[in-house]
Amino acid sequence: MNCFTHPETAAVGICKACCKGLCPACAVEMDGAISCGGECETYIEQLNKVIRESSTSSSAAFVVANRQVRQQGIILIFFGIAFLAFAYLAWRDGAGKMPWLFAVFGLLFGVFGVVRLRRSSMYPIDKPGKESGG
Numbered sequence: 001m002n003c004f005t006h007p008e009t010a011a012v013g014i015c016k017a018c019c020k021g022l023c024p025a026c027a028v029e030m031d032g033a034i035s036c037g038g039e040c041e042t043y044i045e046q047l048n049k050v051i052r053e054s055s056t057s058s059s060a061a062f063v064v065a066n067r068q069v070r071q072q073g074i075i076l077i078f079f080g081i082a083f084l085a086f087a088y089l090a091w092r093d094g095a096g097k098m099p100w101l102f103a104v105f106g107l108l109f110g111v112f113g114v115v116r117l118r119r120s121s122m123y124p125i126d127k128p129g130k131e132s133g134g
């Protein structure tokens, strides 16, 4: 592909706004993009501004995701405790192999719940208070 304005010169990039080929003399380097200048330059400037603004609002999505993962973890741990309680009751009543089954399910739910809670801190946006490991 050659430059739109200088057909003899090889293009080094494409204008992000109008998709014309641009040689080094025509290309206007911008924030992560190339434009042919003029109206295209202003257009890309506005586009970049919108992208920057929308990227700051995506942190709210992270907060919601964190909350959902944490809620799931709490529910799983709650089920785990409930199963362990069932296991204890069944064991006390001497119900054969049932207590072990409940206990295994309880432990599984508990482990999954803890994993989920730990994963919720994987997202970059979290409460200001930083947890110190160990």
Ligand SMILES: [Zn+2]
Pocket: 015, 016, 017, 018, 019, 020, 035, 036, 037, 040
């Ligand atoms: Zn252009």
Ligand SMILES: [Zn+2]
Pocket: 003, 004, 005, 006, 009, 022, 023, 024, 025, 026, 027
């Ligand atoms: Zn050119």
